[in-house]
Amino acid sequence: MTATWVRRTYGAVGVTQYPSGEHMAPLQEPHIGKVLLCIDVSSSMTRRLGEAVAGAREFVAESIEARYLVGLVLWHHGIDEYVPLSRDPGKVEQVLRHARSHGGTNLAPTLELGVRELGPLSGDRVMAVFGDGDIGPVGAATNAARQAAALGIRIIVRGLGEYAAAQLNQVATDPAEATVLASVGDIRAGIAAMVNTITRRRD
Secondary structure (H helix, E strand, O other): OOOOOOOOOOOOOOOOOOOOOOOHHHHHHHHOOEEEEEEEOOHHHOOOHHHHHHHHHHHHHHHHHOOOEEEEEEEOOOEEEEEEEEOOHHHHHHHHHOOOOOOOOOOHHHHHHHHHHHOOOOOOEEEEEEEOOOOOOHHHHHHHHHHHHHOOOEEEEEEEHHHHHHHHHOOOOOHHHOEEEOOHHHHHHHHHHHHHHOOOOOO
């Protein structure tokens, strides 16, 4: 599958040495996108988690194919699992393979983690969040979302059903980009398709 969500023209300092020198990584970093995929694994996801995991696998594969760093957060009333940004799909796959649904819902710790991890970085930084219900304490979540926006971190969301979508829209950078997933059968494609809303990069 060809990625449709990344800029096709990049500007960077030319390479004049092979193998690249010790300063190559810092030169490349501002031009590399970073995506944290955040999947709801609360108790209400028990019969839906398989679809979410399948969608997450597709999302991660396309991100890495497009030369993006990708990380994963499985969230409930806190952070269940966290995989830092990497180009290695195996790290995410290992966590997805053992994902289980349990606990309540509180999105704020996940958004706060995104601020901590993505905030100091440069280039296009995105949190892609899926949920099937409420987001927990709204004030804490919206406060974290404001911090993310101030740092240039975008938050895109997908909610299962109208209620979940409305809840997540409260933290979305652009609520107009949000999409309601009407049924469990839409979860896999809906999560995978979140990459299609990331149509430009902010440097």
